[in-house]
Amino acid sequence: MKLREIAHSRTGDKGNISNxxxxxxxxxxxxxxxxxxxxxRVKAHFAGVVQGEVVRYELxxxxxxxxxxxxxxxxxxxxxxxxxxxxxxxxxALLDLDIVLAPDGK
Amino acid sequence: xxxIRIGSGAGYSGDRIEPAIELAEKGDIQYLxxxxxxxxxxxxxxxxxxxxxxxxxxxxxxERMRAVLPVCAAKGIKIVTNMGAANPEAAARKxxxxxxxxxxxxxxxxxxxxxxxxxxxxAGDLPIMEFDGTIKQLGNRLLSANAYLGAxxxxxxxxxxxxxxxxxxxxxxxxxxxxxxxxxGWAMDDWNLLGQGxxxxxxxxxxxxxxxxxxxxxxxxxxxxxxRLGFPIGEVGEDGSLVVTKVARxxxxxxxxxxxxxLLYEVHDPTKxxxxxxxxxxxxxxIEEIGPDRVRVSGGRGxxxxxxxxxxxxxxxxxxxxxxxxxxxxxxLARGRLALxxxxxxxxxxxxxxxxxxxxxxxxxxxxxxxxxxxxxxPYEVRVRxxxxxxxxxxxxxxxxxxxxLYTNGPAAGGGAWKSARDVVAVxxxxxxxxxxxxxxxxxxx
Numbered sequence: 241m242k243l244r245e246i247a248h249s250r251t252g253d254k255g256n257i258s259n260x261x262x263x264x265x266x267x268x269x270x271x272x273x274x275x276x277x278x279x280x281r282v283k284a285h286f287a288g289v290v291q292g293e294v295v296r297y298e299l300x301x302x303x304x305x306x307x308x309x310x311x312x313x314x315x316x317x318x319x320x321x322x323x324x325x326x327x328x329x330x331x332x333a334l335l336d337l338d339i340v341l342a343p344d345g346k
Numbered sequence: 347x348x349x350i351r352i353g354s355g356a357g358y359s360g361d362r363i364e365p366a367i368e369l370a371e372k373g374d375i376q377y378l379x380x381x382x383x384x385x386x387x388x389x390x391x392x393x394x395x396x397x398x399x400x401x402x403x404x405x406x407x408x409e410r411m412r413a414v415l416p417v418c419a420a421k422g423i424k425i426v427t428n429m430g431a432a433n434p435e436a437a438a439r440k441x442x443x444x445x446x447x448x449x450x451x452x453x454x455x456x457x458x459x460x461x462x463x464x465x466x467x468x469a470g471d472l473p474i475m476e477f478d479g480t481i482k483q484l485g486n487r488l489l490s491a492n493a494y495l496g497a498x499x500x501x502x503x504x505x506x507x508x509x510x511x512x513x514x515x516x517x518x519x520x521x522x523x524x525x526x527x528x529x530x531g532w533a534m535d536d537w538n539l540l541g542q543g544x545x546x547x548x549x550x551x552x553x554x555x556x557x558x559x560x561x562x563x564x565x566x567x568x569x570x571x572x573x574r575l576g577f578p579i580g581e582v583g584e585d586g587s588l589v590v591t592k593v594a595r596x597x598x599x600x601x602x603x604x605x606x607x608x609l610l611y612e613v614h615d616p617t618k619x620x621x622x623x624x625x626x627x628x629x630x631x632x633i634e635e636i637g638p639d640r641v642r643v644s645g646g647r648g649x650x651x652x653x654x655x656x657x658x659x660x661x662x663x664x665x666x667x668x669x670x671x672x673x674x675x676x677x678x679l680a681r682g683r684l685a686l687x688x689x690x691x692x693x694x695x696x697x698x699x700x701x702x703x704x705x706x707x708x709x710x711x712x713x714x715x716x717x718x719x720x721x722x723x724x725p726y727e728v729r730v731r732x733x734x735x736x737x738x739x740x741x742x743x744x745x746x747x748x749x750x751x752l753y754t755n756g757p758a759a760g761g762g763a764w765k766s767a768r769d770v771v772a773v774x775x776x777x778x779x780x781x782x783x784x785x786x787x788x789x790x791x792x
Contacts, residue, residue: 248563249607250561250607252612254612255475255773259613261606261607263607263610287718288714289714289715289718297616299610299616299629304606306613306614308615319663321666321703321735323706323708323713323731324713333713333714
């Protein structure tokens with residue numbers, strides 16, 4: 241299953257730093273996000289894009305995670321050579337992550 | 347408990363104007379806020395002001411003011427905006443002139459000045475946060491330095507009777523916090539109230555992004571009537587309580603999901619959202635749907651503000667040259683790849699001096715590069731794109747030229763070539779001791 245089935249997401253940008261929220265549609269899937277959508281996995285998913293550190297913040301009240309990715313925007317929106325200088329499309333790319341559901345469907 | 351209703355009439359400079367008119371006419375609001383200033387916009391506006399001393403404010407200011415001033419004046423709705431960009435006083439004069447021409451000569455228009463801190467920054471030679479270096483090292487490439495001002499001067503202008511308050515660089519949430527401070531008399535050191543108000547401001551600042559704009563994903567996140575997307579209203583109580591809603595029967599949707607996406611938008615550590623007025627803490631925020639298009643948001647908190655203000659420094663960073671050309675039909679991908687290889691080699695052969703280059707196939711790997719895009723199948727058409735960074739305009743022009751000449755010197759059937767070369771006004775940040783920025787209120791007579 242893809243992350244897209246259980247979570248939604250949006251990207252923001254400040255300078256050369258991109259942040260991606262990952263928000264469970266249903267609070268019951270938050271533990272799954274905690275367990276499987278790790279900073280290490282996100283960094284690996286964006287190999288070739290994110291040059292710096294990836295830090296994960298947890299927001300249990302919102303059933304959400306927030307990933308802050310350093311050196312992710314080719315120098316930042318004001319000087320990037322990229323078509324998507326803001327990195328707005330990164331959120332959709334992250335929703336392509338594979339998620340394994342436990343046998344009981346949780 | 348007293349409650350005010352604040353409408354968000356724009357989330358960026360080029361935003362649609364119809365939803366703001368709808369808010370003024372049907373939103374039952376007391377305040378209409380237009381957030382129109384992006385990270386880099388002030389630096390570009392400073393360049394415009396150098397060419398024209400009466401310019402340098404938002405290009406859509408006149409159109410927006412003409413559209414909303416009559417109804418706002420009739421209903422007593424106060425307007426707060428950062429459309430002043432690099433020239434709030436000229437923007438205020440223009441607004442007063444428009445008010446007069448609309449038969450509203452008694453409208454009070456205030457400009458907040460003092461965000462321009464170029465001299466103070468130069469004097470202190472502050473270190474730049476994004477890279478190793480100081481302001482002095484930017485030399486004559488330095489264009490502008492504007493501090494993110496807080497809500498206080500805007501709230502004072504409202505208290506002094508302003509109908510329209512026009513700022514330059516101010517923090518986006520502060521545009522919304524100012525009416526709350528004014529209406530409820532919040533103390534400037536009541537950190538939890540200021541924190542909760544900042545939550546409200548942050549949720550409202552991007553206008554349509556919380557009412558379903560920038561949210562729809564068919565089959566997963568469906569949004570009704572996006573073409574008629576309405577902009578948000580924040581119902582804020584004097585205790586900082588917040589309900590986000592929108593004009594009845596406007597398009598879009600306010601849901602827990604749209605609010606959560608907006609809450610985390612452009613946030614790093616949710617326990618420390620640095621603002622000029624407060625360090626807001628979003629970590630305990632609760633979001634609940636209490637009715638159709640009605641979402642209650644609570645639990646925002648705050649800590650004491652820092653002794654420094656963030657300053658955006660605009661500077662000429664480099665030049666970017668770019669060229670594009672398309673290939674279609676069988677073998678399009680192979681011809682596109684060949685085209686990239688040819689340009690790569692020619693840029694070397696002709697010694698084009700670029701410090702950074704991108705070679706990509708639009709529709710194949712242009713957004714996230716070849717590794718992430720490896721799953722994609724072969725497309726019917728591809729667009730070749732080469733972009734590079736150079737030290738001067740002449741070198742930048744040469745990059746686009748090497749793409750355009752693929753017409754008669756490259757693979758078969760290339761079409762739709764396009765090229766450009768431009769200077770890059772980039773933005774970096776410094777932290778300035780708070781007392782070195784001295785905001786002032788200037789009323790402009792109509």
